[in-house]
Amino acid sequence: MHREPRSRVELLQGTLDLLILRTLLAGPTHGHAIAKHIQRTSEELLQVESGSLYPGLHRLEAKGWIAASWKLSDKGKRARYYQLTRLGRKQLVSEQSKWRAFSRAVGLILNPADQEGQ
């Protein structure tokens, strides 16, 4: 088995939406915190580019999956807070099940031995 010595993994196309939605499940927060949360939780494997984070957030807002409002941050500064909408929760559930099905399918192909062993 060959393993690439890489500290970061490129985000798959379309997974950013899922990650943002999942992050917001914990409660409303601002863009910077979302990026840091994804980075930390993925053990620094996933690096969210700001260049795609903000367009992503605004895209989700336009779709109505998340809503934004201005609130004071922990340090008392005005920040744009995002939170999941009802539509967003539904979307998260369906995206999650899609992702699970997808990763299982990829797993089946990559590790046929595991499958037989089970």
Next chain:
Amino acid sequence: MKSFFRRLGWLARRSRKQAELREELQFHLEEEAEQYQGEGLAEEHARWAARRELGNLTLVQEDTRATWGWTILEQFGQDLRYAFRTMNANRVFTLLAVLSLALGIGANTAIYSFMDAILIRSLPVGDPQSLVVLNWRAKTTHGDFVMQGMSGETYDDPKAGTEAGIFPYPAFELLQKSDSVFSSVFAFEYSFANNLNVTIKGEADLESGVFVSGEYFSGLGVPAVSGRIILPDDDRTGAPAVAVVSYALSQARFGGPANAIGQSIVIDRVPFTVIGVTPPGFFGTDPQQSPSLYLPFRTNLALGAANPFGLRPADYMGGNFYWVQMMARLRPGLSPAQAQAALSPAFQQWVTSTATSDQQRANLPQLLVKEAASGLETLRREYSQPLYVLMTMVGLILLLACANVANLLLARSAARRREIALRLSIGASRWRIIRQLMTESVLLASLSGICGVLCAIWGIRFLTLLLANGRNNFTLRAELNWHVLAATAGLSLLTGVIFGLAPALQATRVDVLPSLKETHGVQGAARRGLRRLSLAQVLVASQIAISMLMLVAAGLFVRTLSNLESIQLGFNRENVLLFQLNALKGGHKEPELSAFYAGLRRQFGEIPGVSAATLSEGSMVGGETGLPLTVGGTPVTPGTRIWNVGPNFFHTMQIPMLAGRDFDEHDRPGTPFVVVVNETFAKDNFPGRNPLGQRVVLLEAGEKPRVARDMEIVGVSRDARYGSLTRDIPPVAYILFNQGYPQLDQAEYALRTVGEPLSYASAVREIVRRADATVPVSEIKTQVTDIDQTISQQIAFAKLCVGFAILALTIACIGLYGTVSYNVARRTGEIGIRMALGAHSGKVIRMILSEISLLAAAGLAAGMIVALAASKFVESFLYGIKRNDPASLLAAAAILFGAAFLGAYAPACRASRIDPMVALRHE
């Protein structure tokens, strides 16, 4: 859907959203910097690190904004603003392009609107598509033919034979039974109802009407706006006499449609009751007519329709007198051809039964069923040819305008290559640049379209005025035609897009580097200029060719017009007032009728400011009369005419007497019969002899000619026009109106006035009203107008052609000016170098002008060839000149050359003033 509205909301709050985004990203940066500081970086470095991490801030903002939607719209807004700025920077270019396109669009729309009104538009009735008109065609109607008498018109065509839309009454009864093919057949008749003397509330006036059968209104599907329509029961012998009046008449004479119902009116001394009013836009079945009265068919006999033909009512209604016009409504799913096939046998059988000889049976009329959605063909027959000529002219003008815009855009795109190359090099996409150039072209075309609408509206008003030419019964109802407006505007749009885009595509394919390196440099521009100029040169040359064509046409028509106007009339047309009286219809009978007319003439002569007054059977250039005359027992030259006139005729019309005297007060009924002859008559009949005192005998026409008057020649007059303006003056015998046969029914009075003739109209009306209020005064006009109206088509035509030629010339000059200006601007550097090397300003002007005259010569040659070939289409409109009139051709060429020089001179002068130092430092 929700997200659409959310985005729509964002569009409205765009600037606030942008401020918010900036704040959001600023917050991100601060958070990030704080984090780096927490990791031990200095504040300054932490901030830089945060910026690095975020990347291109503007790009992030742009990408985010893109998710809000409306990017295309936003860019369109930018393009639009940029386009307006470019236009503002090139004001002359914009003005020229918009002006020429607007004129082209306007002229086409105006002319086509008329064409539509005359040739195409459907009748304003329900389901016009299912209407058909019934006609017949025969090889010829001359000789022994089943049609023994007629009231109406037939149309001869050398190839197709004679065609007509008039039938005998029994044919109408026959075709009415064909309900398997037609759901309705209805009849009408215009000729006899043309001049009805209508008295409403004691006031008499002449109105035009139409006799209609009982099924007319129901067949056309036209309801009454007030009261009821004429029904089959109203069209029976013995039914009370009823009338339906037009909306216009109800307003003019009754004060509204509701007030007209139940009113009594008197038509030619027969009382009628008004039962209904037609809808405002309705004008019957003939677009040329606008009847005020619709009367039941059968009432025409009561009004004396058979009398002018000397027929008994039974013959008038018989099988050999043709006068009934018919239309019908097809049953659904049937075509006119099917209807014709179905009806022909029955019609053939019937018409055979009316024939009385083998010769008649060998040449019987064949039934024709023609579609008639736009009504009868009268207008089409009269105007279609001139309209097609005009349509061709305005089409050429639009072509000219499009060529112009193409040329200007081409010239400009050449000048803008550098700008495009620059924009490509700093990262603009090709599609983005094409879109922007397209926006400019479309904006230009749209502006032209808007101005075109204004031109069209103005043009239609002007054309109506021109075509009506003072006639107040002008019935053309031209309206702005939106279809053609859309079509012409579409064409201009297409021109804008094609010629805006073709250079754009080419320009964006350009290699960035050479174009950027190139200054307004000599070599590059000159080398490329040659290739580019060739298309522009072709465009300018073809513009000149088209203008040449129009100018030749204008020249031909102007010369025709001046030939018509300089015709020697033989009388003085200035300061003569003309009007008609018809006392016969007012109930006056001979011999009192003549005395009534004579008495009025005396009273008119006494109006202050009237120096002489006379009367005759018609105006000088109206109709003609021919009756058998003999001199010394032998008939006079065929084509000799007589003219029934009153006392003072030659004095009033200022026709010089060569010998003898004018008619005067002493010539009257009972005194010796007198006659005045014209010069030609005297030469024809009394060569080398004194005609005074000789005798001329007038015979009454009929089976056995009877001597009506044995007259003594008392005067010989100089020749004067009679009847046609353009034919040779015939031999004329002037006879006195009140000395017996032939009796004068209506009188045309002529008053020689001091000053404006029309200002005497009220005095005339007052005198007639006091004499007999039931005799209306009609056709009040000046002798000048009367003459103009007989040539009004040629006049209108000539004026329009001249107008269009000027328009074409203007547009061509605009194009020339624009092209030369741009070329001069582009060649500033080259010209600067030439001048630095010693070329003086005169030489520069000569260089530019000689280039233009080469183009002009090429265009002229092409235009001349086409003009020579095309002039045969307008030959029938010309008078007194040949279609290849060399003077017109030469004048057109000279004017065009002059215009080309004029268009090129200003830019050439500008080029000659280029300061070499400024030009060389230009870049």
